[in-house]
Amino acid sequence: MAERRDGDPRERQDGIGWVTRAVFPDPRLRLSVSREQPVATRKDAAGAVTVRYAVVPSVERARFLLPLASRRVGAASTWAYNALRPPRVRLNRLAVGLLAGVGATGAAGMPVLTVSVPSMVDPAEALLVDHLASVLGGRLHAAIGIRPPDPHHKPTLQIFDDRGRPRGYAKIGWNDATRAMVRAEAAALRGLPRDGGDLPDAPRLLGEVGWGDLAVTVVEPMPAGVRGLRRPEEPRIAAMLAVARRGGPPRPARPLRGSPFLTDLAARAEVAGGPVRDAVAALAARDGEVALEFGDWHGDWVPWNLGTHRSRLIAWDWENGGTDRPVGFDLAHQGFQTALSLGGRPAAEAAEQMRALLDRQGAALGLDADRRRLVGDAYLIELWLRTAELAAGGGGWSPKLHPSLLELLAVRLG
DSSP states (O other): OEEEEEEEGGGGGHHHHHHHHHHHHOOEEEEEEEEEEOOOOOOOTOOOOEEEEEEEEEETTTTTEEEOOOOOHHHHHHHHHHGSSOOHHHHHHHHHHHHTTOOOTTTTTTTEEEEEEEEEEEEHHOOOOHHHHHHHHHOOEEEEEOOOOOOOOEEEEEEETTTEEEEEEEEEEEEOOOOOHHHHHHHHHHOOOOOOOTTTTTOOOEEEEEEEEEEEEEEEOOOOTTTSSTTTSOHHHHHHHHHHHTTOOOOOOOOOOHHHHHHHHHHHHHHHOOTTHHHHHHHHHHTTOEEHHHEEEESSSOGEEEEEEEEEEEEEETTEEEEEETHHHHHHHHHIIIIIIISSSOHHHHHHHHHHHHHEEEEGGGHHHHHHHHHHHHHHHHHHHHHHIIIIIIOOOOOOTHHHHHHHHHHHOO
């Protein structure tokens, strides 16, 4: 019986569609999905290169593209960093890894994505993972995550060598918004102090790659023994302060009025236009004379971006970091985003949980009641501006934050 093949998945409008369009953009590539398991050879007699992935668990519910270069690579791609994942996901990945290790993904009904490079085309020109070999060296294989289509989302590649050893982690910026984010992460990692102490460890930058319309940041793999936080709800105050102060001593407090932070906030609000300008003006009028410490922030300090290894805290995903922000922004972000993203709370309830966390822990950051109120409201303005800037860069509006966050600011600053 002839092998059944479906059409090019790049024509689909679901998760596997947008991810394959981003990762395999070269029109010379031939992509198809088979319901049978072909022989796992990379090059045919005519010299054409073929790369294959198991689509886990199916095309319609695709979550993961598992490389079929070898059983070892396939198993490794599902087991790496599994301890960081939620229990249900961990079990599912363990099961898929066992199937990959014995070559039974096809028997489990997982279809195969085949990517073919014509013999006259250099694979390093047409395949991103082959191009990344020029950065990392050796022959590489990529496990590719799949998420629902979203202009904010970035395709991610876990990169392994022939022995199944992790070699790197790549994020792909494919529109203006996501290209800016992956470049910002590269800049943050390049300038990050690495003096130990209370500073969290972070992956090192391995390379920045421009490939066609894509911007790709490659960072080193995390240690194999990294684990999730035992008490994820507990803020790591000493580490937050170390990030804010770049591992140095406290910085002198200065008034909000005249600070680079307020100047930046006002300039970005003018670009965004609309009610956010009134929010910035109201913040300056109410708290302009309040003095507080400014410093760096991670920008996405949440439990799912943190782990531990040998008693050291590790932080990743630095793409939203910045300088000259009020000390306490990372604490505010943890409170707000944990409620919004994990708890599924609306913006107003997430803001209340942020306020409660600032009230409980803010004193350790030098925040009295006036400073806590300033930090909370300034953070919400910062967050809305980030949302507006993503939308302007092609990222679309977050329905969780717009317009509800502007309405909330009008109440808090009215």
